[in-house]
Amino acid sequence: MTAFATTPLLTAEAVVRRYGSLVAVDRVDLRVADGERHALIGPNGAGKTTLLDLIGGATRVDGGRIRFDGRDITRLGPARRARIGIGRIHQRPAVWPSLTAVENVVVAGWHQAGGFRGVRTRARYRRRLREPAMALLDRVGLAGVASTTAAHLSHGERRQLEIAMALAGRPRLLLLDEPAAGLSGVEVHRLAELLAELPRDVSVLLVEHRLDLVYALADTVTVLHDGRLVTSGEPDEIRNAPAVRRAYAEAVR
Numbered sequence: 223m224t225a226f227a228t229t230p231l232l233t234a235e236a237v238v239r240r241y242g243s244l245v246a247v248d249r250v251d252l253r254v255a256d257g258e259r260h261a262l263i264g265p266n267g268a269g270k271t272t273l274l275d276l277i278g279g280a281t282r283v284d285g286g287r288i289r290f291d292g293r294d295i296t297r298l299g300p301a302r303r304a305r306i307g308i309g310r311i312h313q314r315p316a317v318w319p320s321l322t323a324v325e326n327v328v329v330a331g332w333h334q335a336g337g338f339r340g341v342r343t344r345a346r347y348r349r350r351l352r353e354p355a356m357a358l359l360d361r362v363g364l365a366g367v368a369s370t371t372a373a374h375l376s377h378g379e380r381r382q383l384e385i386a387m388a389l390a391g392r393p394r395l396l397l398l399d400e401p402a403a404g405l406s407g408v409e410v411h412r413l414a415e416l417l418a419e420l421p422r423d424v425s426v427l428l429v430e431h432r433l434d435l436v437y438a439l440a441d442t443v444t445v446l447h448d449g450r451l452v453t454s455g456e457p458d459e460i461r462n463a464p465a466v467r468r469a470y471a472e473a474v475r
């Protein structure tokens with residue numbers, strides 16, 4: 223039992239995803255509470271990305287149900303899910319390479335600002351979109367490169383930018399798929415700080431190989447192996463669980 227056993231924001235009930243005869247996600251139950259930092263770990267091929275895809279709506283379930291904020295979202299598409307508060311960071315940063323950093327965040331925040339109608343004048347554009355975008359860039363540590371085109375940012379900066387873009391959609395749940403992948407030591411440190419400083423009105427579901435990052439951030443850790451949920455609990459329980467050691471040992475054999 224964790225401190226977050228109450229009020230689930232997200233509930234996945236017995237979700238299944240098959241690829242031919244392979245069961246990539248096999249009747250997995252998952253709850254993410256309001257404000258919780260929930261990490262999803264497991265060896266390569268465990269089904270972590272697939273589970274994030276099922277929650278974000280990029281992939282449809284073959285079985286089970288997904289609820290978000292008290293509502294059944296199992297049949298909603300990814301754009302609808304984004305609009306009701308599910309934000310997504312991909313395994314490879316997805317930014318617009320020819321736009322500047324701040325333009326990327328403006329585009330990402332467009333819907334939340336009310337689309338065209340809200341920003342008909344230059345002053346309104348600045349107030350409703352550009353200023354909030356600059357504030358987000360500042361928050362992720364990119365204020366100094368706001369006018370740099372995304373193609374010229376480092377991999378770590380593009381990762382930070384994608385987080386600012388996700389935040390521009392004002393998510394209540396942020397899905398992060400291996401955000402530390404490909405980052406330098408300094409960049410991982412910056413990322414860890416950035417994630418630790420996210421306000422608690424954003425819940426986080428984090429897939430990450432860097433277990434130091436996971437154990438530093440997570441309130442709850444869920445372990446997947448071969449599409450199945452192995453165990454779920456507080457970081458200290460998980461770190462010492464024999465079933466977890468077995469899952470990783472089997473994977474490296």
Ligand SMILES: Nc1ncnc2c1ncn2[C@@H]1O[C@H](COP(=O)(O)OP(=O)(O)O)[C@@H](O)[C@H]1O
Pocket residue numbers: 241244246264265266267268269270271272273
């Ligand atoms: N689009 C797909 N088509 C076929 N098999 C897939 C597809 N996506 C994932 N898989 C398979 O599903 C399993 C889980 O993959 P994935 O969710 O990417 O694992 P993880 O992110 O934990 O490494 C793997 O065996 C993978 O090869």
Ligand SMILES: [Mg+2]
Pocket residue numbers: 270271272313
């Ligand atoms: Mg993956």
